[in-house]
Amino acid sequence: MAKILVGVGGGIAAFKTAALVSRLVQQNHDVHVVLTHGGSQFVGAATFAALCNHQPVLDAFDPRFPLGPHIELADGADALVIAPATARILASCALGLADDLLATLYLACNCPKVMAPAMNAVMWRHPAVQHNIGLLERSGVIIVGPGEGWLSCRVQGVGRMADPEALLDQIHEIVHSG
Template sequence: MSTEPAKRILLGIAGGIAAYKAADLCSKLAQAGHHVQVVMTSGAKNFIGETTLSALSGRPVATESFDPRYPLGPHIELAVNLDLMVIAPATASILAKLAHGHADDLLSTLYLQNTAPVLLAPAMSDPMWNQPAVQRNIETLRNDGCQIVGPEKGWLSCRVQGVGRMSEPTKIAGEIHTLFSATTKRS
């Protein structure tokens, strides 16, 4: 990834146990020279700390819809000139919000403001992933132009094997590289 020009990436982190993997993804993207802005949901803060992500990205983490650091609103200012919006993990809750245009937190509001490509890395339990409602939301998001990476089959935090494991940060970073390469070739 280090051979591509620096890109502006918004890394959204939703509230699931896979949020710990977002730290590695953030680190990989920053080390590749990208400008990474992290946005966390309130649920994500239960799984990983803002300090970790701020240190890895080199920027303050945004968590609130109303933040005096952004006079026009963080959902406006953080969406300007983005090259990519990544949400990892993308929980069942955030997928439903995005699919239905429900904007009740900073991350879901940013999604509606964003005009850059979107990459979603779902993570949840196997029964949740296999719910018809979740699959309908995934299909809606694909039809809306979102790219989906994963989820994978494997050991889940609920101590069972199944589909729902968030793809590894290396795989997500590879998908990001592929998206950027495809964009460069079309330009």
């Protein structure tokens, strides 16, 4: 059983992350969810609590973690998965901004990291986003997706978050390689 941290960004693709969490739990992983404010607007904390049997963490000052959730959650983590990884999360992590709990957790984790970008096709192609993807990849982050297809902005294009199966395959590879 691996300790898997799942960060949920503020995008409509967060519904896929709920399915990912469910599948990870079914594979007997200990899953802890960090839910951004934006993520909580798409899928509520109650959903993730029911799926993984841990109350999601939404606040950097959560009293359940005297040392801080970014420190206590990172301790012993086998992988950090951020899905959906919005343009803001990509930038915050790439630049080391630590401007919210999830970006701070990213910096505190000394484990393999997987990100599943999800955004509008125009945003995905933006040079700033592509620059941040390059920074993350050079620092060892595994980028899964995005795929092409129907987007929530009602157009075809690249920007769809990878399906849970693709993320599960990557997590399986990480967990079973060490």
